[in-house]
Amino acid sequence: MTLVNALADRLSSVTDRRGFLGRVAMWGAAVVTAPTVFLLTPTTAYATVCRCAGQACHCSDPCCRGYTEFCCTITGENACPPGGILGGWWKVDRSSFCGGHARYYMDCHLPCGDCSCGGSGICRGSCNGTPCECGNGDCGNRKTGCLHFRYGNCNNDVRCLGPILCRVVSCTHPWEIDPGCTKVSRTDNRTRYHDSPCLHTDIDPVGALESATTVPHSITVGGWAFDVDADGPVGIRVYVDGELATEMPTDIVRDDVRRVYGTKTDLVGFQITVPVAPGTRRVCV
Numbered sequence: 001m002t003l004v005n006a007l008a009d010r011l012s013s014v015t016d017r018r019g020f021l022g023r024v025a026m027w028g029a030a031v032v033t034a035p036t037v038f039l040l041t042p043t044t045a046y047a048t049v050c051r052c053a054g055q056a057c058h059c060s061d062p063c064c065r066g067y068t069e070f071c072c073t074i075t076g077e078n079a080c081p082p083g084g085i086l087g088g089w090w091k092v093d094r095s096s097f098c099g100g101h102a103r104y105y106m107d108c109h110l111p112c113g114d115c116s117c118g119g120s121g122i123c124r125g126s127c128n129g130t131p132c133e134c135g136n137g138d139c140g141n142r143k144t145g146c147l148h149f150r151y152g153n154c155n156n157d158v159r160c161l162g163p164i165l166c167r168v169v170s171c172t173h174p175w176e177i178d179p180g181c182t183k184v185s186r187t188d189n190r191t192r193y194h195d196s197p198c199l200h201t202d203i204d205p206v207g208a209l210e211s212a213t214t215v216p217h218s219i220t221v222g223g224w225a226f227d228v229d230a231d232g233p234v235g236i237r238v239y240v241d242g243e244l245a246t247e248m249p250t251d252i253v254r255d256d257v258r259r260v261y262g263t264k265t266d267l268v269g270f271q272i273t274v275p276v277a278p279g280t281r282r283v284c285v
Contacts (some may be wrong), residue, residue: 057139069135088151172262
């Protein structure tokens with residue numbers, strides 16, 4: 001009789017059989033895979049047997065979970081790394097991160113180059129330079145380069161791609177970010193709360209002054225602006241000769257800006273007229 005079976009026979013009367021046998025099986029696996037560590041140090045079986053993406057991690061660590069790390073964690077940018085290609089996307093419905101609209105998760109891959117992929121469409125990461133590892137070598141990050149999978153709704157003209165390198169997240173439709181993505185939809189609401197602080201960094205408002213037109217006794221300025229952390233209009237202040245002349249919110253729909261920058265609102269345009277005295281004036285927005 002094995003040690004595991006003996007333990008099961010002895011304790012089956014004092015605990016739930018299925019739950020106990022599951023724990024005994026895990027204990028047995030721990031003894032087999034790391035007997036010295038588990039028998040001599042105070043730890044748990046789950047912590048002992050987990051080796052994730054080539055690193056010794058606790059099973060509860062993000063690197064041991066089944067999804068890929070965000071690109072912004074790896075590179076600091078919520079975009080595919082240089083040379084990366086979107087290989088597919090899925091969505092989460094009614095996301096609070098996107099004002100109740102869909103949130104889109106997109107997988108970035110590196111091309112295979114001279115590496116072959118057979119009929120799978122995915123080449124080996126060891127060949128195309130995508131090693132399987134915890135993001136930035138940290139068990140506290142999800143893995144990168146480990147998932148050999150492709151949703152197949154982006155850039156299908158590229159037959160071979162490497163393992164999933166990292167994920168990009170946006171409230172903008174994937175086909176507006178990359179015309180190579182189709183509208184064929186996949187949904188995985190289990191990823192609803194997959195998030196990272198690097199997706200919500202404080203960034204100064206972005207904008208452009210596109211026009212300044214003078215007419216008798218007034219000047220009209222127009223352009224666009226948005227705050228990446230806001231899901232609504234932002235305030236525009238117009239100064240004449242260093243003095244605040246007026247303040248108004250962005251209230252003009254600019255779909256062109258939203259398509260390019262993936263803003264959370266399309267009310268990013270403005271056109272404001274302020275009175276000015278005759279003469280040369282300095283106008284700032």
